[in-house]
Amino acid sequence: MATTDPVVKNSKMKEKVADLAARRKEAELGGGKKRMDAQSASGKLTARERISAFADRESFEEIGLFARHRATYFGMADKDFPADGVVTGSATVDGRLVHLASQDFTVAGGAAGEVHSDKIAYMMRLSLKTGSPFVFINDSGGARVQEGIDSLAAYGRVFYSNVMLSGSVPQISLICGPCAGGAAYSPALTDFIIQTAQAQMFITGPQVIKQVTGEDVTADALGGANAHMTKSGVIHLIAQNDQDAMMMCRRLLSFLPSNNLEDPPRMPYKGRIKADPELNEIIPDDAKVPYDVREVITRVVDHKDFMEIQPGFAPNIVIGFGRLEGRSVGIVANQPNAMAGVLDINASDKAARFVRFCNAFNIPLVTFVDVPGFLPGVDQEHNGIIRHGAKMLFAYAAATVPKLTIILRKAYGGSYLAMCSRDMGADRVLAWPTAEVAVMGAEGAAGIVFRREIEAAEDKKARFQELVTEYRDTFSNPYVAAGRMLVDEVIEPAETRKYLAQALERMYTKREMRPQKKHGLIPL
Secondary structure, three states, X not given: OOOOOHHHHHHHHXXXXXXXXXXXXXXXXXXXXXXXXXXXXXXXXXXXXXXXXXXXXXXXEEOOOOOOOOOOHHXXXXXXXXXXXXXXXXXXXXXXXXEEEEEOOOOHHHOEOHHHHHHXXXXXXXXXXXXXXXXXXXXXXXXXXXXXXXXXXXHHHHHHHHHHHOOOOOEEEEEEEEEEHHHHHHHHOOOEEEEEOOOXXXXXXXXXXXXXXXXXXXXXXXXXXHHHHHHHOOOOEEEOOXXXXXXXXXXXXXXXXXXXXXXXXXXXXXXXXXXXXXXXHOOOOOOOOOOOHHHHHHHHOXXXXXEXXXXXXXXXXXXXXXXXXXXXXXXXXXXXXXXHHOEOHHHHHHHHHHHHHHHHOOOOEEEEEEEOOEOOOHHHHHXXXXXXXXXXXXXHHHOOOOEEEXXXXXXXXXXXXXXXXXXXXXXXXXXXXXXXXXXXOHHHHHHHHOHHHHHHOOOHHHHHHHHHHHHHHHHOOOHHHHHOOOOOEXXXXXXXXXXXXXXXXXXXXXXXXXXOOOOXXXXX
């Protein structure tokens, strides 16, 4: 007969609680003190230290601490991998719920097996159920080869979950160590990738490339942060170390809503917007002289707080997040300091993807225009500038969030349309007095329109200059476009912030219905 003595009952519970505490402590040690010390010596935080640096204090609730693999082949039956090499759970960031997974390199090099990947996929499903962002901290040597097809299939479930979350909740990947093979595809399916300067990411490593192609390359040159920022365009931000990556991720989340059914959080903002006379001095008198468009952006957004995305890739276009009177906005701007601000293949891809992200998550778009055209050249044409440039047209036309466009200087031809003109759906179009809205630059246009007159003139050079001036006076200004209501208002540069903030306030409740369909087919 079972005893009812409360002392005996209490004694058994104490034993079980003590056993639970011991098991939890052992599991939380991951691969053990020696491996954790090695992780620290390499300049990296451990999986749980990363979570502590990222999440609000004492907000992390772990799920799956006692998860264990079930593999038996190749000596796996006797191997114990605490938490199966990945720490998963939920936490808050600035008081808002997030779900996350942090791979533990001290446990079998963070290798992903069946249960490991299923834990990650489960967190992703919880993100979708609760409408909360998903953050994945990557630090893994790749798939757990001993588990064979089970490991591969579980990877597939992670990829599938990435696609299910896409456009519903923000997904951010942090690359804080190796991220090799199929593991690299999950970050590529997320919205933003932050990579530390010490990390590498690639599908096939240097040794495989050497065997197959004979090419010699270091891991850093192949898949380091600088390579992915400046060449491949795979990543969005570079962090100096793990701590920096966690802070970057927190800052990025502050601009974003928790899901596609919410608006981004509005920060408190007090005070009246004042004119900024220094904006009147930024545009050079000579239209061929470059300037840094980021000087305009930082003077327009709240507190000069602009978070640029992909600063090292396609620098001829600038994208990022800022705020106007506390409201998050996505910013797209031509950069005259790089390639005169022309649109090329990489710039088109960079901007189009960002526009689509902002539209998916209800973030209004502010576009600063100073574009002389699409980049001419055989390489650009053969590599598909037509289809890549068309992505920008598609992205802006498909976007239903408030769209505000400000023309700073050049707005020529199809490239102006691609930068969200009135006819591509802009809700407000403002222009500085320096704006030149035309099919092309005055020199090029005069050579076409007045070709016969120039050829018939005795002094062809002088006549050409006269006709260039005539064309510029007629079309290379904002007033013809304003007369056609393609520009709503020509404004003093100093008043830009006020006009944009007011336009955003008036347009924030915008609703725009589109034809019912599964989705449009963006050019590839």
